[in-house]
Amino acid sequence: MKRRFYLITLFSLSLVITFGSCKNKAERKEKDTNTIEIEKEDVLSNRVLTKEEQERLTPQSVLEIMKLGNEEFVSDNLTVRNNSQRVRDAALGQYPKAVVLSCLDSRVPVEDVFHRGIGDVFVARVAGNVVNEDILASLEYACKVSGSKLVIVLGHEYCGAIKSAIDDVKLGNITTLLAKVQPAIAKAKGDFAGEQTSKNPAFVEAVCHHNVHLAIDEIRLKSPILKEMESKGEIMIVGGVYDMETGKVNFF
C-alpha cells in the first residue's frame, strides 16, 4: 500500500501528538524540534461517541475501556487525534461514557491518563477529590441526564491536598475543603502502623485510599439517584489511585 506522509508543523495544526514507542500505530520520526511525520491513516478525525454507541455500552465494558486506555497511556501506545475535527463533531451534543471525579493536581491529566479525547468523558475536579453538593449534582448530571455508565473516583499519590489536611493547614476557603479529608485521616490513623505524618508517602497514600473509599460511600449515601442507578446495574461506581511514577491507575 502506498504510504503517504504528512509533514506537520507542531505549531500550526491542533493535533494531539504524543511522542513515544507506538508499536503498530503512528510511525513517527522527529525531523527537528518543530516537525514530525505522521501517516494519514493513523490520525483519527471522527471518533466522538454517538448516542447510539453510548447506549450500547455497559458499565463493565466502559470500565474495561478505561482500563485499556490507561494501559495505552502507561505504555505510550497512543493515538494521534485531529482535535479540530473532534471539536466540530462534538459541537451539537455529547454522550460521554464515564465521569471521573479527580483531584485538581496538574500532574494528573485525566483525559490523557485514560487515553480519551474530546466528548469521551466528563471530568469533575476539586482539590482532594472530595464530594460536595455541586460535585454530586455534576455526577448525577453525567449519569442520569447524559447517560454515562461509570463513575470513577480518582485519587493520586503525593496529593498536596491530602498532605495539607494531615498538617491541618488553615488558610481561607481551603480550611473548609481540607476538613472534608479529616475522616479519611482518622481512618488511616486507626490502621496505619508507620509514621503518621505528611512526610511519609506511605501514610499519605493510605489516607488517599480511605479518602477515595469514603467519597464513594458519600456518593451512595447522599445521591439516591446514583445509588438507585447502581443497584439497577445502570452504572458502576469504582475507585482508583493514580501512581505518579508509572502513570498506572490501580482500580479497586
Ligand SMILES: [Zn+2]
Ligand atoms: Zn491531589
